[in-house]
Amino acid sequence: MASHDPEARLSHLQSADGSATFSHAGYTVVGAVNGPIEVQRRDELPEEAVVDVIVRPAAGVGGTRERHLESLLQSTLRQIILINNFPRTLIQVTLQVTVSPENEYVNAKLSQAATNLPILPTLIQTALLALLSAAIPLTATVTAAVLAIVADDGASTIIVDPTAREIQVSRSLHVFAFTSRDELLLNESEGEFTMQEWDNAFATAQRQCCPAPTSDDVDMEGGSQADLKNFTRSTLETKTASDLYWK
Amino acid sequence: MPREAEPSLNEKAFFLQALQDGHRLDGRKFEQFRQLDLQFGDQYGVADVTLGKTRVLAKVSAEVTVPYPDRPFDGIFTITTELSPMASPAFEVNRPTEQEVLLSRLLEKTVRRSNALDTESLCLIAGQKVWSIRVDLHVLSHDGNLMDASCLAVVAALRHFRKPDTSMEGETLTIYTPAEREPVPLSWLHTPLCITFSFYGDEGEMTLVDTTLLEEQLKVSSCTISLNKHGEICQVAKLGGTPVDAVSLVQCASIALQKVKELSTLLDQKLAEDSKRRNKGGLLAELSAENAR
């Protein structure tokens, strides 16, 4: 049963410069950021920082699936981190998946071999919260969402944050990530879909990730999905208020 | 690979002086553990141990596979420990450090070789299908004493884990999904835990239990003893370092026994609390096939 209420804890790991544990839609990921730190001579870049992402699954050691997620995350995060501020250094992001949604109708190993995409938004949000906790300079914040398109005799429905069952019966899966300035940062799709379906999915994701600025009260109940952009803001605001309690 | 930072001369000198005066940096007694917290996950087989600022997470998973050809009646049991940069930037993925290798060897000897888990009970069809139980240990934060915290996490996760129920009808083996039949616990023989002792001083005359990272970096030798609450020792490991008086080692063993009893009681208590939380109207007691020991 996927929980739609996101939860986060920040800066709770002692050894890392910044850390965050984020839970949403049945996934819990623990993220840690170290940086900017010294980089190996062979990896260093003369004008910018190297961004290295490591994804570790809950059970087992990582394989090609994790490498694929790492490369998607690396190219996304690289665009929002101010890498030109720290040439010849390394910014290391480690993401450890601790909980994946359990599918009670299938035995464990089978459901793990399914698709990459559903966990991607949770990984992106965790990485962002960990980067904010480590005070790494960013150009903007990111909000991501995963959508499934399920076909029902010709009519296709878009489901945001689909459950494992819904993913199994869907025809295509899409992940979109937007910056806080409403620019599209990441667009990954899997399955069969028409351009019209993609346009609809894009519009839905945009509405989800870039809500029009309304009044100050954040209504978590309003709408069937959580508003992750405001969640990020309120989480960091609470953390800052607690850190600067002495002011 | 980035080097681990070394303590300064000032820290070394002060720390030894304080120890000689009978003080530890955080005010604990020499045999006192830091604040220990053990949490179980919502899913079966997930144990989260926080020992001071050290945090480790163990996760157990099971799958059906073919047994080793030379051991057709035994299931397969593996423990994987891979330290990631989350624990410290000194650790790199896929490049096991000496510390990592020692940690995983120690866990193997404590849990596997001591036959804490009954591998014969994991056999489904001799020579063809057995359960392969796998424990993944993730270190989330490293502030010293990874051994003790990891061992507790692994043992707690294994005792918490439930594997899918199975039944044999003639030649056919049916494995039930969690929705069809409630999963069953593993067959557990005894609960081994380990305690690490670190020695300080020119002759290793001062002993500390549950060291923080700084204390660990300044030790001259250490000894890890694994045993269960009945006093049966599974292993004693003192890998090099300054020689230590034999009498101290015997004293350590008795302190270890006392600590292990405390930890075992804590573990039992946490497991009981967890099963009460999950117990849907008393059904779990009927469905349980656990050996009472």
Added chain:
Amino acid sequence: MATDSEMVFVLPGDGIDASLIPTHPKRPLRLGPGLRHIPPSTIVPTIAGQLVTDHKKNSLWVEYNGGRYIPAVGDLVIGQVDRSAADFYYVALSDYSSNASLPQLAFEMATKKTRPNLATGALVYARVSLANRHMDPELECVNSSTGKADGLGPLVGGMLYSISLGMARRLLMRKSVEEGRVVVLEELGALGLAFETAVGRNGKMWVNSEDTKTVLIVGRAVKETDEGNLTVDQQKKLVRKLVKEMS
């Protein structure tokens, strides 16, 4: 000194309301940490924190706690000597960051014949003389204009404690009691304990005293204030508790 009465929280990429940017007839606007200037006139935050204005000095910055120390010119830091080369000492300011270099002649009264002798692992109290993103930082243990040490140089004996960057900032404020709200050191002094401290902006504090117990008490008091986010009253209670425990 003047701060806004209500906290203005910013996330990276947020727009800054024009009314919050101070103006001054004579002084140019100075941007502190956490802000980026995009010519001609856009100012964008790069980290999550509280936006603080100083109208007297006409400066604007983002206050935050956390992350790794980034060297800035003029900061006082405590470094650990890693190794010595021909004319320089290589000094580590934070774990896993690049070493800073400290010229062997940058000490009071040092000449080519009489150089200070610092072993590996020794601690020095120094000032950052050069820091930019393209070069490794450089330190000095002497005021280059007057030739006096002003308290800089090797730190002998005592104990080193790691504190958060925010706490280091509070302790280094000129009025750390009123503005930084750290009273533990004053309280301990008032109770008759004799000790000396040095605080490095890189998150390190050195404490020395003739009595080992005093050093332990001071260290624990500051660390627990830092980790527990203690208020002034809680700090006073902590001090009383520690002194009682250790005597």
